[in-house]
Amino acid sequence: MTRFFWLREDSTVQPRLNGSLNAAHKWGLPGLAGCPGCGETWASSGHQYPAVDLSVLPEERAFLKARSEPFNEFARLRELVRPLAPSGAPLPPGTTFGPLMGTASGRFGPFAWLGSSLLLIRHEALERLQEEGIRGLLGARTELRFRQQDAPMLLELQLDPRGQLHADCLPPGLPARCATCGRLGLRRPDEPILDAASLPADVDLFRVGNFATMIVGTERFMETVRRMELEGISFRELPTR
Incomplete structure (x- = not known):
């Protein structure tokens, strides 16, 4: 079993590996303001699709700024994204897309975290795990600016x-x-x-x-x-x- x-x-592993990140995804669905069903204003955490590219959408700019929207506008934007997202993805309010953008500094090991639920991996570690037959690993590119030379290639795992x-x-x-x-x-x-x-x-x-x-x-x-x-x-x- x-x-x-x-x-x-x-x-x-700290302070030996002291890498730090200040970053966010390029695009995102808005949060929901006052759901007509439950009345809640909310946005999700943990729904991240860094390999999904929204630059092909004519309304790309509508996904650049974090904010809350009424349900009808949220639902309209969600339907624009749905054909680009993985099949069956729930896409709740606050779902994010595209590369992680921001700054990085310090020493990074094979795995790194942003918060408690966003997992990054060095390119060479991902390749080794895939060679070992580990299934379901999709590494998406990041757009992180490092403050040191010889910066690692960090990828975000889309899970x-x-x-x-x-x-x-x-x-x-x-x-x-x-x-x-x-x-x-x-x-x-x-x-x-x-x-x-x-x-x-x-x-x-x-x-x-x-x-x-x-x-x-x-x-x-x-x-x-x-x-x-x-x-x-x-x-x-x-x-x-």
Whole structure:
């Protein structure tokens, strides 16, 4: 039976690897202002598609500035993006696209993090993992400006939402997902449990479908990263049910 692990930044590599990033994606869907279904004003986290290029859209400029919009305008812009996004992508308010743009400084290891849910990888580390047969790794280019010479080539991993948290780890009486905007209003449980029946069998790295800021890897991914001594990730095994 496959084991699954929650990936987070490994703080033990600091200060030896002290790389820092100040960056954001080039394009994004607006947040939602006052959903007509649930009344909430919100934007998602964890839905990032850095390999999706919106420069081909006539209304590209509409995706450059972060803001909130009424539902009808949000829905219109979402439909413009949908043909360019991965098939079945949920595209909630605040979904981002395109290269990570900004500044970078310091020393970077094989893996680097921006916040707790955006994972970058050095080009050579990605190639090694792909050669080992790790599945589902799509590295997207970044547009980071480094303050030092001999800067590494950092790529952002585009990870699709797959699988679900099991209902047993969620609060009782959790409100239903909004039928209009899709908002669930879920806080991450202290002791996450994965729904075994929902987990993908064709990739070794993915985001959790109903909590996209959580990045999960298979035992195969974890063992390969450790065997190859690729620093930057800590692993916490998650139970399944």
